[in-house]
Amino acid sequence: MLLQLSLSLVAALLAVSVKSIYKLVLYVVHPFFSPLKNLRSPPSHGFFTGNLKEVLRTNPSLMHEQWVEAYGPVFKYKVEMGADRLFVLDVRAVTHIINYSNDYQKPEFTRLAISRLFGEGILMAEGEVHKKQRRVMSPAFGIPHLREQTSIFLGKAIQLRDMWTKQVRQSEGLRATIEVVSSLNKVTLDIIGLAGFGYDFESLNGDDKPNELNEALRAVFGGRNSLGTIDLLHNILPFTRVIPTKRSAAIRNARNVMDRIGYDLVKNMKADVHASKGGPGNDQIGRKDFKNKDILSLLVRANMASDLPKNSRLSDEELLAQIPTLIIAGHETTSASLTLILNMLATHPEVQNKLREELLLCDQGEHPSMDVLNNLSYLDAVIRETLRLHTPVTSTVRVATKDDIIPTDCEWEDRNGVRRKGIPVSAGDSIFVPLYALNRSKAIWGKDAHEPERWSSVPEAASSLPGIWKNSFTFWGGQRACIGYRFSLVETKAIMYTLIRSFRFEMAIDPENMELRSPGIVRPYIKGKKEEGAQLPLAVTAV
Known part of the structure; x- marks a missing residue:
């Protein structure tokens, strides 16, 4: 019996090893047969990490913009183990990728990285599974639901305002330095x-x-545990995952905390539903038995309600997998957006003053409705342009699932100097879409693309962009567009409404000593103090 168990274990390990070696060989050999081999590229800085480290260690747009200037809108760069990745800064090409999302899916290494932190929720799902999960979750992000939740956004914004007001009143000269991140x-x-x-x-x-929970997430997203060579190899070489890193330990701890919290939330909600029906023995639970409108209630309803069609039901695994996604995606990008907006307002006082004038003229006091917030035109413009200039999520990666020719608006030059239009790709080719660079492209947005106050009209070249929001790629587009973009925008408007009416913000240190970096999500850092994590110290004065 023991011998049989040992042989089974050896066979299993051998099968995993053979599969890993086979995938590694395919990964390393693929570039020699891909049409991407004919593209120009910047010099690689090593076989194991290619150009990845220089991308991760620079300003989120600086390297991309330099590459586009040197190599044009279509080229390739090197990633792990000498593999090629297509870089494309062309609106028609990106539109094609968005419109044919089943042909251009998240690559396996991205899905693995997502699953380690987010679980196998909507961000990782593809095809029909993604459609089902999106259909179940969409009502929670609809306009009627957001109208009800606006009071939650404002209530917490007021709590933050009161907390900062206390700090200001306790400081000398009624002016406090607050690290706002x-x-x-x-x-x-x-x-x-x-x-x-x-x-x-x-x-x-x-x-x-x-x-x-906050401490666990800050260890992952706060910039203290940067992505190292071993972390990159974890994604393509499964056997390297036995080698621990600070980042992998932080991710594992964050998942453990989120899974425990999620399990308790779901267990308690299910218990409450059963109690309302006379106990756990009653399986006749319907949609009408769920009165609450929070997102988790809708998910538990899709898991428990017996009168829902089968294609609208979620398994226990699917239900629990959404919770880390909601926790992280539901607050990390929004907090980054708020930070970037305050950074912009602190360095452009004329914009801040003009915005404050509009908000103070609002006659709705502390509790404006969602519709009132959305009708504040200058507030909308400030948020729109800041998130265009500084997209919190700087890029996305896709993999071609079949051979194709991606159409382009512009001509591009291959490594032999031949001018081409259209990009041939083969199944398995990796494609990098630089959202940050697209949103700042002067070819799309005009010569003043990098200026903060240019919102009187949308340039003609940008009017056809396929993004889901405001002619930009900030929230992506198509079937894979951010499901919670309206939620994030109303939340951002509610918080900015409350803070700008109450405080004047100025930089507490020389702006030259600040820089934007993107270890996953764009945030400000003090130069030379990246190990301390993202920071934005502002001088805050009560209005």
Whole structure:
């Protein structure tokens, strides 16, 4: 019996090893047979990491813009193990990739990286599974639901305002230096707790009080644990995952915390539903038995309601997998957006003053409705242009699932100097879409593309962009567009409405000593202090 068990274990390990070696060989050999071999490229800085480290260690747009200037809108660069990745800065090409999302899916290494942190939820799902999960979750992000949740956004924004007001009043000269990144992380975490799960994580209750979930997420997204060579290899060489890194340990801890919290939230909600029906023995639970409108209630309804069609039901695994996605995607990008907007306003006081004038003229006091917030035109413009200039998620990667020719608007030059139109790709080719660079492209947005206040009209070249929001790629587009973009925008408007009416923001240190970096999500850092994580110290004065 023991011998048989040992032989089975050896056979299993051998099968995994053979599969890993086979995939590695395909990965290394593929570039020699791909049409991408004919593209120009910047010099690689090593076989194991290619150009990845220089991309990760620079300003999110600087390297991309330099490459486009040197190599044109279509070229390739090197990634792990000498593999090629197509870089494309062409609106027609990106539109093709968006419109044919089943032919251009997230690559396996991206899905693996996502699953390690987010679980196998909607961000990782493809095809019919993705469509089902999106159909189940969409009502929670609809306009009627957001109207109801606006009071949650404003309530937490007021709590943050009161916390900062206390700090200002306790400081000399009624002017306090506040590091705003940490507070914005906490307020958006509390909001997704209430709006997403009907539960207050209370991370804002005492700004200096540690919060287990917030601390776990900051270890992953705060910029302290940067992506190293071993972390990159984890994605393509499964056997390297036995080698621990600080980042992998942080990801594992964050997942453990989120899984535990998610399991408890779901268990308690199911228990409440059963109790309302007389106990767990009653399986006749219908859609009408769910009164709450938070996102988790809709997910649990899709898991428990017996009167839902089969194609609208979620398994226990699918239900639990959405919770890490909602926790992370529901607050990380929004907190980054808020940080970038405050950074822009602090360095452009004329814009900040004009915005404050509009907000103070609003006659709705502390609690404007969602429709009132959306009708504040200058607030909308400030958010629109800041998120165009500084897209929190800087890029996306896709893999071609079949041979294709991606159409292009522009001509491009191959490594032999031949001018071409259309990009031939083969199944398995990796494609990089630089959202940050696309949103700042002077070819699309005009010569003043990098200026913050240019929102009187959309240039003709940008009017046909296929993004889901405001002629930009900030929230992607098509069937894979961000499902919660309206949620994020209303939340951002509610918080900015509250803060700008109450405070004047100025840079607390020389702006030259600040830089934007993107270890996954764009945030500001103090130069030379990246190991301390993302920071934005602002001088805050009460209005």
